Amino acid sequence: MHTNDDDILAAAEAWAKAGRAVAIATVIQTWGSAPRPVGSHLIIDGEGNFLGSVSGGCVEGAVVAEALDVIESGQPRTLTFGVADATAWRVGLSCGGKIAIYVEPIQ
Amino acid sequence: MKLALLAELNAERQARRAAVLATDTASGEARLIRAAELAGAPLNGSALGEAVADALRKGRSGTVEVDGKALFLTVYVPPVKVVITGAVHISQALAPMLRQVGFDLTIIDPRTAFATPERFPGERVLAEWPETVLPGLAIDAYTAFVALTHDPKIDDPGLEAALRAGCFYIGALGSRKTHAGRVARLMQRGFSEVEIGRIHAPVGLDIGAISPAEIAVSVLAEIIGTLRQPT
Numbered sequence: 001m002h003t004n005d006d007d008i009l010a011a012a013e014a015w016a017k018a019g020r021a022v023a024i025a026t027v028i029q030t031w032g033s034a035p036r037p038v039g040s041h042l043i044i045d046g047e048g049n050f051l052g053s054v055s056g057g058c059v060e061g062a063v064v065a066e067a068l069d070v071i072e073s074g075q076p077r078t079l080t081f082g083v084a085d086a087t088a089w090r091v092g093l094s095c096g097g098k099i100a101i102y103v104e105p106i107q
Numbered sequence: 108m109k110l111a112l113l114a115e116l117n118a119e120r121q122a123r124r125a126a127v128l129a130t131d132t133a134s135g136e137a138r139l140i141r142a143a144e145l146a147g148a149p150l151n152g153s154a155l156g157e158a159v160a161d162a163l164r165k166g167r168s169g170t171v172e173v174d175g176k177a178l179f180l181t182v183y184v185p186p187v188k189v190v191i192t193g194a195v196h197i198s199q200a201l202a203p204m205l206r207q208v209g210f211d212l213t214i215i216d217p218r219t220a221f222a223t224p225e226r227f228p229g230e231r232v233l234a235e236w237p238e239t240v241l242p243g244l245a246i247d248a249y250t251a252f253v254a255l256t257h258d259p260k261i262d263d264p265g266l267e268a269a270l271r272a273g274c275f276y277i278g279a280l281g282s283r284k285t286h287a288g289r290v291a292r293l294m295q296r297g298f299s300e301v302e303i304g305r306i307h308a309p310v311g312l313d314i315g316a317i318s319p320a321e322i323a324v325s326v327l328a329e330i331i332g333t334l335r336q337p338t
Contacts, residue, residue: 016110028179039168039181076135102132
């Protein structure tokens, strides 16, 4: 079982070495209450499989969708989710906080 | 991030060495900085070096501004190891709590009646003397050591090793009187008052704990407090 981020980065390396396309999402900033601390990782492969967490479940779905674009384009991007943002409201960061997530491809 | 860089980072983490990944989130460029590199040129004294050292000290990832560039520093410090002498009742209560928190536990007790897999299902229990097995456990600055046997023959060698290894937390069970005897023995073995002062005794936060499980809570809280709020 993957209980911490260390296992997750090892899994990212294993996935990439097995020839899977992989993106790493990292929480780079939080405002207010946020369920996962800065530095937390979520990894995503080209099929949409993912491991780890950046929000305790609230925005993972949206991050996975963006990660697939990042894998496709090869360009990193920064996403923000929060209650002030209509999109984020829809995906629902129930804790009322705001988070920024950096998503990058493994190349 | 390049796969080679991720592999280098994972190798550092596997070896229990602290490292920081500095990422320019605008360009995607990333660089690995090993804790050991901070002491030498060109990082020592540089703005980047100081920002990385500060992040490592706090164990906290975050964005810093260096030479007009915003860099995200991801801090990787090794996961906490906990080594206990004494396969006792408190250890039985501590083991599942440590698992919950994600700390890696090893229990050492040469008394084979105590150190049994039945008493510690799924845990790493070594029925050996501390001086035999501690060298192989590679205790370090990311290790907490707790002495719980009440028996100087078992606890003292463990405490000495923990002091020498610079464990971030060292705790020892026993009354103030027991501890006074321990202090005298350690001084005879050449440890200074300051070094011995690093031992938390009586062990655990003073919350009036009575049962072994309550004492386990107080010990775990003290370990976490020492880790997260170093003085």
